Amino acid sequence: MKGLLLKDFYLLASYCKSFLLISAVFIGLFAVEPSNFFFLLMLCIMLGMLPTTLLSYDEREHWNVYSQVFPVTRGQYVSVKYLIGLLCSVLVALVVAAICLIRFEAGALLPLLCISLACSLIPAALLLPLSFRFGTEKARYLYLAFIALAAFAGAFLITGGEGTAAASALGPAAITWMVPLLGAGGAALYGLSWLLSIWIYQRRTR
């Protein structure tokens, strides 16, 4: 497993330089303007997609087949991608925590951490099982379809379908408990997705 991780780090260092550079820019922008959550969300979503990007390189270069001749299990192969996703999320969380403690009150730390965790873990949790099942190419289309559906549902929820802001109807108290729930839900979904991907990949094309 150490060898698989090392290989993905070499790939990150070689192929994902621009990806990491853009992430650094988003971190900088978020540090300068922490009230604008767009930069934080983009950073989380981008880093959350790194494991799938690595998987697509594996498919293109046939490493997903070749790796099976070495003493590593399919479960370990899957787990390495999830570990990298988790590592990215932890890194984002640390950056968010540092910026938050410098620029915000300490009370904002928990909600921001929850949002960053949810935004980096949920996309990976949805995309990875699809990628292990259908391949990264098809999975991206399915993922986009899912996001479009979620955005539509989200918009409907916010406006209540009648132009009324459902969010304001819920009130700030509800938001206070919803945000930690979102973070915990994201982490739980990631864990379930991990198990599901192992199950899927152990049965794929055999």
Add this chain to the structure above:
Amino acid sequence: MNALELKHLQKSYGDFTLGPLDLTLPSGCVMGLIGENGAGKSTTMKLILDMLHPDAGSVQILGQDNRANLRALKEDVGVVLDEVGLSQCLTPRQVGKMMGGMFRRWDDAGYKEYLRRFSLPEDKRFKEFSRGMKMKLGIAVALSHHPKLLLLDEATSGLDPVIRDEIVDLFGEFTREEDHAVLISSHIVSDLEKICDYIAFLHRGKLLLWEEKDRLKERYGVLHCTRDTLAALDPAAVLGKRESPYGVEAIVERDLVPAGWELGPVDLEQLFIVMAKGEM
């Protein structure tokens, strides 16, 4: 001990069925798996490595079921596939470090010695390698954890004759150890003829023959004669023939040919073509 045992191994994909295959590779031997493209050679290799699930049958590697603890078994197996699927951005030095994290018995000094022997630069990226260099790197990786069994799937295809010869010699060296064995699949029969102790012919998923190479040479011969002479021969003795204005060339069973008839040695390629097509 047998290095490899396939028993009634079967796999079907729509209109293609492999098997049932029954093959045994004793330790200390080299077996060549000969077959045309699409005959099922790569499928056989993948079934051995449990990359595919068989519909029926079993595989034993070094005396153990391949599905019982394949991860531990792979420590003793070196594999070269027809495509070495290393990432294009990696250098042989990085590959060595990666493999050190995968194999318990990875021999970094041995790996570097193979790199030197194959003239592979340690810091050149894989994408800049020629096909021959890529295969050599795959072979260096397959040999550097001291495996007991080598599985080589078209490992010499696409290589020039000089490199092929060098690599085939290396496989010969590998089997000097009594507990080492090699299963090599190829459609370049001359490579296999040089090093193999056993030969298996695979045609459209079916095993046509599995025999010691020397026994095959003893059993079959090539007869050059006229049409009339051939007509006088027991038809059961003739596996296949090719007629030309100058006479007939036929592959025959030596035991069924009358004593005194002069027979030449058969080469495996001729024999495979005759068995697969029924004619030369």
